[in-house]
Amino acid sequence: xxxxxxxxxxxxxxxxxxxxxxxxxxxxxxxxxxxxxxxxxxxxxxxxxxxxxxxxxxxxxxxxxxxxxxxxxxxxxxxxxxxxxxxxxxxxxxxxxxxxxxxxxxxxxxxxxxxxxxxxxxxxxxxxxxxxxxxxxxxxxxxxxxxxxxxxxxxxxxxxxxxxxxxxxxxxxxxxxxxxxxxxxxxxxxxxxxxxxxxxxxxxxxxxxxxxxxxxxxxxxxxxxxxxxxxxxxxxxxxxxxxxxxxxxxxxxxxxxxxxxxxxxxxxxxxxxxxxxxxxxxxxxxxxxxxxxxxxxxxxxxxxxxxxxxxxxxxxxxxxxxxxxxxxxxxxxxxxxxxxxxxxxxxxxxxxxxxxxxxxxxxxxxxxxxxxxxxxxxxxxxxxxxxxxxxxxxxxxxxxxxxxxxxxxxxxxxxxxxxxxxxxxxxxxxxxxxxxxxxxxxxxxxxxxxxxxxxxxxxxxxxxxxxxxxxxxxxxxxxxxxxxxxxxxxxxxxxxxxxxxxxxxxxxxxxxxxxxxxxxxxxxxxxxxxxxxxxxxxxxxxxxxxxxxxxxxxxxxxxxxxxxx
Numbered sequence: 001x002x003x004x005x006x007x008x009x010x011x012x013x014x015x016x017x018x019x020x021x022x023x024x025x026x027x028x029x030x031x032x033x034x035x036x037x038x039x040x041x042x043x044x045x046x047x048x049x050x051x052x053x054x055x056x057x058x059x060x061x062x063x064x065x066x067x068x069x070x071x072x073x074x075x076x077x078x079x080x081x082x083x084x085x086x087x088x089x090x091x092x093x094x095x096x097x098x099x100x101x102x103x104x105x106x107x108x109x110x111x112x113x114x115x116x117x118x119x120x121x122x123x124x125x126x127x128x129x130x131x132x133x134x135x136x137x138x139x140x141x142x143x144x145x146x147x148x149x150x151x152x153x154x155x156x157x158x159x160x161x162x163x164x165x166x167x168x169x170x171x172x173x174x175x176x177x178x179x180x181x182x183x184x185x186x187x188x189x190x191x192x193x194x195x196x197x198x199x200x201x202x203x204x205x206x207x208x209x210x211x212x213x214x215x216x217x218x219x220x221x222x223x224x225x226x227x228x229x230x231x232x233x234x235x236x237x238x239x240x241x242x243x244x245x246x247x248x249x250x251x252x253x254x255x256x257x258x259x260x261x262x263x264x265x266x267x268x269x270x271x272x273x274x275x276x277x278x279x280x281x282x283x284x285x286x287x288x289x290x291x292x293x294x295x296x297x298x299x300x301x302x303x304x305x306x307x308x309x310x311x312x313x314x315x316x317x318x319x320x321x322x323x324x325x326x327x328x329x330x331x332x333x334x335x336x337x338x339x340x341x342x343x344x345x346x347x348x349x350x351x352x353x354x355x356x357x358x359x360x361x362x363x364x365x366x367x368x369x370x371x372x373x374x375x376x377x378x379x380x381x382x383x384x385x386x387x388x389x390x391x392x393x394x395x396x397x398x399x400x401x402x403x404x405x406x407x408x409x410x411x412x413x414x415x416x417x418x419x420x421x422x423x424x425x426x427x428x429x430x431x432x433x434x435x436x437x438x439x440x441x442x443x444x445x446x447x448x449x450x451x452x453x454x455x456x457x458x459x460x461x462x463x464x465x466x467x468x469x470x471x472x473x474x475x476x477x478x479x480x481x482x483x484x485x486x487x488x489x490x491x492x493x494x495x496x497x498x499x500x501x502x503x504x505x506x507x508x509x510x511x512x513x514x515x516x517x518x519x520x521x522x523x524x525x526x527x528x529x530x531x532x533x534x535x536x537x538x539x540x541x542x543x544x545x546x547x548x549x550x551x552x553x554x555x556x557x558x559x560x561x562x563x564x565x
Contacts, residue, residue, distance in 0.1 A: 087535030265498025335466025348498030364481025398511030404503030
């Protein structure tokens with residue numbers, strides 16, 4: 001659970017025993033909950049900077065500053081994350097990472113995505129409240145503070161009187177912290193099953209003013225941002241943490257005529273866009289794609305997908321993509337293609353991310369050539385182009401673990417790489433299992449075109465995914481000499497919906513993670529070159545599922561093989 005913090009400017013004293021509102025209870029007498037008591041194990045980290053050294057990522061010279069975030073961490077550099085939070089679904093779930101390592105990792109992701117956002121990590125004992133007055137969006141996030149001294153060190157800031165600063169572009173959250181920064185009370189009129197957490201601009205979660213019920217007001221807009229940020233933070237991933245901050249900075253930068261490119265586009269009809277832009281987009285949809293819209297709304301499955309998407313912020317890639325794969329159909333594909341790809345009704349744009357820069361690795365210690373790169377892709381597939389050590393299975397690889405919270409968590413991810421019928425390119429067919437929103441188990445499949453890029457070991461992959469075109473750059477980061485494992489990195493963009501994304505995959509012949517010695521000595525160092533930590537990964541469930549049938553592995557490949565005959 002996330003805990004609640006609220007701030008604007010520090011007061012002269014911190015008095016945790018004096019409630020400021022009848023709906024706010026300072027629970028200083030309660031012990032720290034078992035869910036936030038940190039374990040004692042200290043995991044390894046690939047961070048090259050000593051854990052007790054200062055850490056700050058300023059806005060580079062010549063870059064327009066957009067905002068700042070200060071992540072406040074425990075004063076004890078050896079403090080590790082609470083069990084069940086960061087890394088809970090990773091191969092190292094029994095060794096939670098250092099809190100400082102997670103904070104630094106999130107700061108890097110924020111700064112890589114938008115270099116106009118300065119990010120710093122400070123121990124609670126050194127925390128100094130941000131100076132007011134420059135108008136830049138400023139976030140303070142207290143992360144897993146459990147020691148009484150640490151809570152007291154930031155208390156003056158979190159319990160300051162904010163009544164005179166509700167119009168400032170500021171936010172504060174106290175995430176997984178102990179009392180008195182931890183709250184469990186809810187405002188009776190606040191309809192949410194989420195634990196309360198934080199202040200965002202004019203919205204304070206435990207005492208929401210009635211004006212927040214008026215959806216067109218700034219206060220209601222700040223409330224929507226608060227809820228979106230809370231969802232991202234409670235995912236307990238560095239990527240979700242970074243998205244939460246990027247959403248915050250963009251929200252207030254937009255009011256000043258600026259934007260954060262990574263999250264600036266939305267295909268939703270929102271109060272933030274205003275009635276004029278919403279009306280223009282709806283008119284263009286009907287004018288360009290009236291027939292597709294009518295067909296979709298007459299189809300129960302397509303209509304259900306549209307209704308489900310209307311309930312989420314489609315900039316949330318996790319929620320939106322799971323919704324789409326739960327209802328995918330040919331009608332939905334035509335509907336999306338017309339509105340998003342063919343006519344770009346919402347004026348979205350996105351480029352493939354350039355940061356972090358990822359270098360091609362080696363295969364068994366040798367440089368990767370164009371020929372060997374193709375062999376690594378085909379790998380264990382029963383195919384004439386497979387290398388000598390191929391296991392000749394129905395798939396090239398199975399994903400054992402992945403680093404993208406939206407796309408790499410799906411179970412039973414089968415990968416097929418094979419040459420095109422013309423021999424000048426390749427195809428990539430991922431076939432994966434999905435548990436839909438209504439509990440069904442289904443197989444999904446995609447058909448990517450693969451082109452070699454200039455540098456051996458790098459490829460451009462393109463696909464039409466439910467009517468939305470995606471463009472990705474893949475890099476072979478390393479592979480075992482016997483092809484017992486391979487690590488891929490990908491950076492992609494779905495231009496028509498304005499989304500960018502990054503990911504990394506650890507693949508093996510059968511989808512089982514290599515043993516700990518191989519991971520520690522070979523795989524983790526490879527991932528570190530792409531700023532992927534082991535606790536970023538999600539272990540893939542390769543159990544096969546129940547009542548779902550066999551995966552359609554040759555759905556596309558059979559036609560290519562027939563053309564080759």
